[in-house]
Amino acid sequence: MRVAELGLDPRIVEILKAQGIEELYPPQADAIGPALLGENLVLAIPTASGKSLVAYLAILASVLRGGKALYIVPLRALATEKYDQLRAFEPLGIKVGISMGDYDSVDPSLEKFDVMVATSERADSLLRHRTNWLQRLSVVVADEVHLINDADRGPTLEVTLAKLRQVNPKAQVLALSATIQNSNQLAEWLEAEHVTSDWRPVPLKQGVYFDGLVHFVDGAVQPVDVEEDDLSGLVTDIMATGGQALIFVNTRRSTEALARSLSRDVRQKLVEKDVDHLAKVSEALVRGQEEATSMGARLGRCIEGGVAFHHAGLTNDQRGRVEKEFRKGRLRCIVATPTLAMGVDLPARRVVIRDLNRFDVNYGLTPIPVLEVKQMCGRAGRPRYDPYGEAILFAKELDDVDELMEEYFRSPPEAIESKLGSEPALRMHVLANVATGHAGSEEELFAFFNRTFFAFQGDVDSIRGKIVEVLTFLEKEEFINRHDGFLKATFFGKRTSDLYIDPLSAVKMRDALRKSRDDPIFHLWSICATPDMPKLYLRRGDYAWVEQKIEEAEFTFPIEDYDFFLAEVKTAALLDDWIAERTE
Template identity: 50%
Template sequence: DDLLDFGLPEEGLEIFGDRGIEELYPPQVDGVRSGVLDGRNLVLAVPTASGKTLVSELGILKSVFSGGRTLYIVPLKALAYEKFELFKEYERYGFNVGVATGDYDRSADYLSDMDVVVTTSEKADSMLRLGTDWIGDVDVVVCDEVHLVDSDRRGPTLEVTLAKLMMMNPGAQVIALSATISNAREIANWLDAGLVKSDWRPIELKEGVVFDDFIDFPFDGGKEVCSDEDDVATSLVRDAVLEGGQALVFTSSRRNSRGAAGRIVGSLDDLLSPMEEDRLMELSNDILDVDGVTEEGERLARYVRRGVAFHHAGLRNTHLRRIEKLFSSGDLKAICSTPTLAWGINLPARRVVVRDYKRYDPNYGMKPIPVLDVKQMFGRAGRPGMDPYGEAVLIAKNEVERDQLIDRYVVGDTENITSKLASEPALRSHVLSTIASGFAGSYSELMDFIDRTFFAVQNRPEDIQLLVKRVLGFLESEGFIEVDGFGLGSGSGFDATAIGKRVSELYIDPLSASRILERLSGRGMESDIEFLHMVCETPDMDTLYMRKSDYSRVESFLKENPRLKERGEMDDWFLSEVKTSLLLKDWIDEEDDGDICDWYGVSSGDIRRKASTAEWLLHSAAELSKMSMSLYINRLRNLQRRMQYGVKKELSDLVSISGIGRVRARELYKNGYRTKSDLHELIDNQSLVREVDGVGAKTIEKIKRELGGNE
C-alpha cells in the first residue's frame, strides 16, 4: 500500500506479489524514503542478496509506466541475461525488454523500441561510440555493481560511460547499486545522488575462522565441525552437507580449485540418495556430451557424478553455465571455485569456505587479498528461503593466524575504492572515443568531460593533464585525430579523422590499430602465422605466459621462420606473442583440444576466449584494410571465419549448426556429409548415424530440431 502512496501503479505491484514478495526489506524501505520513486538519484550500498534489484525496479517501473526508457548496466554478459529474464516479466504490461551484449561495432538502433535495455558496460560504451540515437533519450540509468569502477581493466570504461550518459541525459534518474564499500559517499557525490548504506541481510550471516575443528564466530559464539576428514576444507563441506546444506569453497588458483574438489570427491558418497545418484549420473553425461571434450572436462564429469564440481575461468562456457544451474537446483552439493564466481551470478550456499586468503602477485609473491573480495565471497553464504542462516569461514593454521584473520576480515572494514582512469591504455581509448563521438571538440571540452568522471571526485583534473596531452599527441601522430592551430594548448580544437572514428567504433585500443595498420602497409605478409602474430602483437590480446618448457618449442619455430623472427627481440614479451600465435594456428588447423591444452598449458575455455579476441581483431584488421586499401582483406576474412570455430575452410558450413563443433564436423565430413543439405540425409536415415563417431542420438536430435524447419 505504501508503494501506491508513492505513486507506483497498482498493476505494477502484481509482479512483486507473483514473486512471493510480501513486504519490503528495510534497505528497500530506505530506498523508497530517499526518493527512488520520485526520480531522485540513489546509491544503494548494501550486501549481496539483500534486494538491490527490486529497488531499481521501483524506479524503472515508475518510469516505464509513464512512457520512460531504462538502460540497465551490468558488468558481465551472464548477468545481463539473468536480469533480462527477470525483466521479461514486464512484457505482460506490454513493455518491451531487450538485451545487448558483444558485437561491438554492430548498430544497436534496433533496440530503439525497447522500454528496458539490459547491457554490459562495454556494450553501453560501444553504443555511445556508434552514436546510437536512443541512448540520448534515456530516463533511468541503472548501474549494477558500481564499485567495479575500482577495477584496473574495466573500471575506466564504467566511469566514462556513466559520465557520458549523465551528460547526454541530464534529467535522467541514476540508480547505482553497490557492495558495502567504505567510501560509498564519494560515489554518491559523483552521481549527485542520495545514499542508502546498510549491512542488513535477509538471512543472518555468521562470519568466522576455523582452527582445530572449531569455528570461531566472534559475534555468534562458536561451533564444532562434525566431520573427521583429514582435510579441513573437506570437513567443512561434509559437515555442511550433513546438516542439509550446500557449500562453496573458494581457492586462489585454477589448479587449487581442481585439487580441492578432488579431495572432496568421495567424502559425500554416503550422503547421496539413490535418486540423487541417478540424476547426477545423467548430468555428468551431459557434461561429457560437448563437442571436443578434454581430459579436464572428463574429470569434471567424474566429479559431478559424485556431487562435486570445480569452477574457473578456463572452463568452457557451456560447462560453467551447466555447473551453476546444477548447484542452484541443489543437485550439486559443493563447488570449488576461483574467486571469479563470487563476482558473477547469484549462487548462494549454506556455507562458504574461503580456503585461500592469499593470492600470487607477480610483484609481491603471495599476498593477502582485499577485504572487499573476502566479503564478496562471504556474502554468498545463506540461501534466502532455504537456509536458516549462512556461514562464512576462513581457515587458519594456528591461533595467531586465527586472530589475525578475525581482525582483518571479520571485524575489519573494506578498503576504499579508487578511480583507475589515469592509466594510459584506458585514456588512449576513451580520449579517442570522446572526440570521435563528438563529446569533446576542444581541449577545454575534453577537460570538462573529465571533470564529470569519478576520477575528478578523487583528484584534481590537473593531475591527469600531462597524461591527456601525451595521449592526444599520440592520437595526432597516428593520424586518428586532427588538431587545429599550432601545437596543443588549452584553446586547441580537434576532430577525429575517418580512420580514427572507425578505430573508436571497432572498440579496439588505438595502439592496436596503429600496430595493425603499420603491419598491413608493410612488406607483403605471406603465411597465416604472420597474420596471427599481427593480432597477438596488439595490447588487446592477452598473451600466454612463457613456461620453462615453452622456450625450446617457440625458439625452434622462430629459427625456421626468419621473417617472423625479425619482428622482435628474443625477450619474453615477444616469445609469448609467438606462443599465443602458435596456439591460434593450431586451433584453426583443427589440432585436438586436449593436445592444445597440454602443449600450451591452458584450459579449453582459454582457447575459445583467445580465439574470440583474435576473431575480433581479425575483423577489425579487415575493416581497417578496407579503409587503407590493403590487399589483405579476403585473407583476413577467411582467417576470421576459421577462428570463430577453430576449423579449416571446408567445414564452415557444418560448424554453423549448433551442437556441431569442430570435432563432430570433421567426423561428419570424413563420412561424406559436407554441407547442411547433406545432413538432411542423416535426419531421414537413422541407420547412417551410428557410423559417425561422436555423433550420438542427442546430437542428432539437436540437428533435427535446427534443420527441421528448413526442409
C-alpha cells in the same frame, strides 16, 4: 513499510506478493522515496539486503510512465539473474532484453525493449552508436558499482555513466553496492541521495578454517566433521544441515580439479533419486553442446556427483544449467573463479574462499582485495534460501587465522578509486570519444573528462595535461586528424576504437605489418607484444629454448624488458604450436 502502501501499480504488488515480498526491509524503506521520485541514488547497504528490489521499483515506475531503463551488471551470471527477475514483471506490458558477450537478445531492435540488462562492456557498446536510445533512457542502474575500482573494467563503466549524465542529465542514476567505503564520494559525484545501513536480513557468520575447526569472528569455535580432506569435509558438513556450498579458487584449472575430487565424496552422500536426476542433467548438458568438448564432458562427470565447476570458459548454456540446478538444490556445491563473486543470489549456506591470492601478469601472485573477498562472502546466507550464512576463509597455517580475521573481517574494504587515469584507459577513451563523435574538439574532450569520477577525485589541471599528451600520441600515430581545431578519427582510429583495443596495441600490430616479413612467428609475436595480450609466465626452464627460438626467428633482442620479451616469444610459440596442432 508495506509494499501495498507504496502507491504502486496493484499488479506489481501482486507479483511481489507471489514471491513472498510484502514488507520492505528497513534500508529499502529508507531508499524507496528517492527511488520512486526519480532521484539519483547511491545505495550502499549490505549484501543480500535487497538493493535490486529498490532498483526494480524505480525502473517500473519510470517505464510505466513511458521511460526506458538500462540495468548494468559486471557478470554474465548476474545479467541472467536480473533478466529473469525483471521478466517477472512482463505481465505489466513491458519488454525486457539482455545483452552480454556472445549472447544477445537485441541488436537491431533495441528500440522495442523497455528495459535492457547488460554487462558493462555491452552497455558501453549499446550506447556508443545509439544516441537516440541514450537520450530516451530514463533510468540507469549501475549494480555492483565498485567495479569502477577495477583497473581493466572500471574505466568503461565510469565513462558510460559520465557520458549518460552529460547527454541525458535528466535520467535517473541508481548506483548499488555493498562494499564501498567511500560511497559518500560517489554520491557527491553523481549528485545523488545517499543511503547506507549495516542491516542484513540474514545473519552472516564469518570465520577462518584451520585443521578441523572454524574460528568465527565472534570468538566461537566450531568443529567440522572432516575425514581426510578439509574441503570435502566443509562441503559434506554443511550438506548435513540441508545447506549447499560455494567454493572460490583462483584458476579455472583449480575449479575443475577440485570439483572432480569433491564430486567423488559428495556423491556418497546423495540419495538415489538425486543421483538419477543428476545423471539426466549431465546427459542433457553433454547432449546439448553445440560442439562436443572435453570440458563439457568433464563438467558432465562432476555433475553426476552433485558438484559443478563454474568459470569464464563455460558456454552460456552450461553456465545456465549449473546455476539452475544449484538454485533448485540438486547440485550441492559449485567451485568457481570470481565469475560468481558479485551480486548473485544463490542458495550458498556456506561460502569457502580457498585461495586468497591470484596470479597477476605484472606482479605475480598478489592478494585478492578485501572488497572482493567481502563480495564473495556476501554470496552466503541469502533470505530467499537460507536462515543463516557462513563465510569461511581457508588458512594454510594456524598463525594465519588471526591475521586473516583482521585483514578481511575486521577491516573495511578499500576505498574505490577511478582507474581512468591509467595510460591504456585514457588512450582508449579519448579515442572512443572522438571516434564515436561524442567530442569534436579538445575543449569538448576536456569538458567530458571533467565530468568523470577520475576528475572528481583528482586534479583537473593534471588531467588536462594527460589528455593533451594522449591526443599528441593519437595524432602522431594517425588515429586522429585535426583541422581548424576540430578532431576527427581516421579509418584506423575508428577501427581501433570499435575493436576495444588499446591504441598502442594497434600501433604495434600496424608497424609489424609494415615490416617486410611474412613468417607467422614474427606476426604472432607482434600480437603477443601488445598490451592487450596476456602473456605466459616464464619458468626457469624456458630461457634456453625461448632464446633459441629468438635466434632462429632472427628477432633483435631488446636492451630493456628482456624477460617481458621472452614471455612474449614464449606466448607466440605456444600459439604457433596450437595452430599447427603440435602435441604437448
